[in-house]
Amino acid sequence: MNRYLLSIDNGLTETKAVLFDLVGKEIAISKAPTPVVNQGPRSEVDMDRQWDITANCIKAVIKQSGIQAGQIIAIGGSGHGAGAYLLDKAHKPLGMAITSMDERSADLVEAWSQESIHACDLTCHPVWAGQAIPILRWIKLNEPERYKNIAHVLAVKDWIKFKLTGRLSGELTDASNSGLINLALKAYDPVILETFEIHEMMDCLPPLSHCDEIIGHVSQRVAEETGLQEGTPVVAGLFDVVACCLGSGIVNQEAFSMIAGTWNINSAIEKGTEACQGQTKCSLFADGIQFIHVESSATSAVNLEWFIDRMFRSLGQKTLPPEELYLLLNQGVDQLPPSETGLFYLPFLHGSHLAPNISAGFTGLKAGHSVFHLVRAIYEGVAYAHRMHIDLLRAGGVKRELAVLSGGAANSPVWCQIFADVLGIKVATMEASQTGALGSAVNAALAAGIYADYEEAVIAMTRQSSAFYPGPDSALYQENYLAFKTLLGALETIQ
Incomplete structure (x- = not known):
């Protein structure tokens, strides 16, 4: 049986x-x-x-x-x-x-x-x-x-x-x-x-x-x-950030784990706590020996959900089923080049220590922009916010050449490519659609005596599905990222 x-x-x-x-x-x-x-x-x-x-x-x-x-x-x-x-x-x-x-x-x-x-x-x-x-x-x-x-x-x-x-x-x-x-x-x-x-x-x-x-x-x-x-x-059981690490196949220092969901969560496993500084959070990893360093704020895919809710659902009009709507938006975004017109989205609906005095909003909006331009700006703004958190981890000495992405954004190939271009490193997604739940299953398998340790369990139970590498647009995204941070700095001075 x-x-x-x-x-x-x-x-x-x-x-x-x-x-x-x-x-x-x-x-x-x-x-x-x-x-x-x-x-x-x-x-x-x-x-x-x-x-x-x-x-x-x-x-x-x-x-x-x-x-x-x-x-x-x-x-x-x-x-x-x-x-x-x-x-x-x-x-x-x-x-x-x-x-x-x-x-x-x-x-x-x-x-x-x-x-x-x-x-x-x-x-x-x-x-x-x-x-x-x-x-x-x-x-x-x-x-x-x-x-x-x-x-x-x-x-x-x-x-x-x-x-x-x-x-x-x-x-x-x-x-x-x-x-x-x-x-x-x-x-x-x-x-x-x-x-x-x-x-x-x-x-x-x-x-x-x-x-x-x-x-x-x-x-x-x-x-x-x-x-x-x-x-x-x-x-x-587990803190969900730790569960996502396990479900993403991460048990040591080989990769960042990025969750693009309600929260913008970026984490990495370290052997010590020395890299924790500023707003970086440090928690125990599943093995009780290593530590997970976390940079996070509520600045991720929740912004897309808010936009869809306000633009479509709140009007009381009949809309496409969610899967069809996301497919339509991704197809439209994929037809557009990276923003070269100064259109930025600031993903701070719920605030963030990345920009304490700044709220969410679009800047550089022009009459010729379509809903797909706005959605692409949201994708990019969220990726920039993740990059800011990753840079804070890097400043503490936590550096990786791979990021495993989970959460809603991982279901969008165009968004995954934007992440790779903005971060400048390889971004992978997992075969499992529910990485947090899979991480909990990995942990339960250990408790049930199915596997001897976490490394054996993740080898048996987790598999990567797709990989995205920095492409020709990455250089432009590095320039746009600097412009994004400059914009935030300017806005901070007038709040």
Whole structure:
């Protein structure tokens, strides 16, 4: 009887359940929009609704695949990093979960920066508004009753694991990304919480597990709700950036991992933390030995989604199915040369430390420009923002000659070529359409004893599909990239 691995991926855009065989072949997928509510600086999720959606995806993927639930040998998970999913003493959600896109604590973070309040020497992580630490401090200051009732502080995948098993557990890659642990000790440190005046939360943090530990088993109630088999092992899981590295076949220092999705995420694995500087974030890698260095901001393919929503869907008019619309846009963009007319798109809808005082917008727009010119400018602007993050990694000594691209942009050959031309290095994409979910399956395979280590697992389970090299347009893109940065510098001076 064939055996399978189930991955649950709780992202900010979509919630997915993906079934893989033991060599990484995708058997079935079920997905649904994540019920994120964005209003002003707030970005929140109804936790019970999120579980219901996840449970429905699990049930649907089992039905779609036609397998017996008992053939699933382990359940892996990944989720968006940071944020705060809070429970009370009765293990009930304490209000809406707060996601990593939330900006309500931005002024608090800025004040800490001005006063040089940080714990970077312990966490190797700059503080930013979407992390649990500033969120908890904001709640303490602004919602004191809610703060008093906090009993458990979880990440999104920890909430899903709790619903699956009834057990509360944290996990090291996620906790390190949230700035909650002393990276050298790989453990919670009361000094960190005391630094930000939230020491009361020390007893609210869940016990930490290594990502490939089995932390519990599917309960009878969940088995009845989802169609899973009671007793199926549930693995601790991964911070989604680490999962994407594994799903991209990266386990050492050979390549950048780039995710072009809701977030613009650029990462590389290093043996130490020395390259972490400025806004570069440093978290534990899956093996618990190496470190993943991350440069990121919400400046990637989310810009295209916003443009499509505002240009087409919000008008209430009937539009093409998404696949046909993306194909049409890519065909139109592919017919255009690189922008030579000074048309730029600034991909800062949600802000970024790349250009703290600049909002999103087009510059250089002329009457002769079509919708395809605008979309190409978005593709280019997003690629420039990724390049800025990559350059910050390079400035810290993290250099690679290959970048593996995942996320929505990886489905567009013309966009992949723009990335290669802008970065000036080879860009590869993967055979798997869901690299984060595949990385979780790789991790689950290790937990189930299928493979001896991560290197053996990624060799068996991951495969590259396409490669893009800097072409004739690369020289022009280097000039345009410099012009893009000059434009940002000029705009910063007048904000």
